[in-house]
Amino acid sequence: MRTAPATPANGPSIALPLAFVLTGLAALCAGVVWLVLQPGLLSTYHYNQDVIAVTHLFVLGWICTIIMGAMYQLVPVALETHLYSNKLGCAQFVFHLVGVAGMVWAFRARKMAALAHYASVFAFGVILFVYNMARTLRRTPRWNITASAVAASLFWISMAVTAGLSIAAAKCDYDPALALAPPAWIAAILRGLQSFGVYVAHFGAIRTMHAHAHLGGAGFFIMLIVGVSYKLVPMFTLSEVQSRARAVGSIILLNIGLAGSFLAILRHSPLESPFACVIVAALALYGWELAAILRARKRRALDWGVKYFLTAVALLLPVSALSLVLCWSGLPQNTFTGQLENLYGFLALIGVVTFAILGMLYKIVPFLVWFGQYSRLIGRVPVPSLPDLYSARLQSLGYRAFLIGLAATSEGILLSNETGVRIGCGFLALAVSTMALNVAGMLSHFFKPALPPAFKTSTPLKTA
């Protein structure tokens, strides 16, 4: 006698990705409410602690959390392998939760010593994550474009975290600790960090922060969006990659552009623009290939999840244009330029990455719920399909509200108009609410499954 499988074919338990997804959604809800209450964070250009705190809430609390949880589920599936260790994933979740919550609090409360401690906790979680994913990648039976992109993204997130810790190291004061006459080996570490901090500080705080953001945003998030697209978009639209050369070329160019522009940003080099052009060329190749995949698709009607994702990809156009403008050396440094930087960050993180993630969540969450609740019943009783688990009307409302929110907030940022930003973020909050309602509806299947009455009280199933 064999029982039905309890976990996805190549994935971890559903609890791990769901824990990340729900935590990420909570951070997103908190983030949009924060922006509604404090629209000045976007309508004016200041690198104050609140701006950095809310940015890290979105980047680490929402985006990183969701992407990491999704990777625990998607990477084994996409690469036809098994996750190296579910336990390491669970341990990382604890470090991640404590680290991110602590970092956001420490930024807001201006507790720099506590910030360094929480950042170290977060970084330790990232080390566990990268190790787990790297060992998972080593198991993949067939190395493909998606595997290359995932490997590259792991390298870039490691670099981004290292850069972030370096910034923290440059801001720390080591003299009080050295005055306590610690053991020689601790003193040596402290002096090493002090010297490293002095070295990092000579690049300038703003440029180091830009380089750090660039590594995380383009290196980790965009690299994954591009790489995972080549597997998931054909899967969901019944199509296939049309030109492997184009797909590979986009990943190679993206890596070259990222490495070059990181150094160029850090050193304030005139090569900043040429390397930005390399990244834009990579994204153009990606867009070209994605359009070809979609033209060849056999499933003509696109579901809302795919529409969210493709709209997010289309928003790479204005983001790319803004990046080219912002790295032009002749750009005057005035208030409007500052607002353009705000718009760039907003459109990249909320327009592209958040919209893409919301679309993919409409694939990931239904699958996790369906697998947890219905997979063992397939073939024994009529079970709902994935689209039956959520409301397409809420998806449609969320899509429209998100686009209106993006447009209104962008206008508010450009015009330095607090009311415009508040209204725009209100629409974004409405869009996030539709997602939250749909997720709550999906989770309700764990407590109230959509099954014929006779099966709701059935004993555990066995198969021959």
Place this chain on the structure above:
Amino acid sequence: MTANNISPEAVLQTLRQVIDPELGCNIVDLGLVYNVSITGQKVAVTMTLTTQGCPMHDSIRWGAQNVLLTIPGVEEAEIKVVWDPPWTPALMTEFGRSVTGAEKF
């Protein structure tokens, strides 16, 4: 139905109870079932999935096995998942195309 009158048609009809939850269509009309062979009380089905590395792989395979065991007279059900020949949307029936929104070939 006894062991002697299990027909391939009855097997296919039963397999229509197994849906691909992503596409919302049963595996027969999706064209995923390549071959059915019946030997005495044993039914062996050769099938594929829409994508290699499909996350529903185990669920669909086990679902197909479960449902075959509900056919009177079937004592053993074997499901073999193959990737060659690969599945293409051209294998779908008219019903499958209408359910999934796939275009005609």
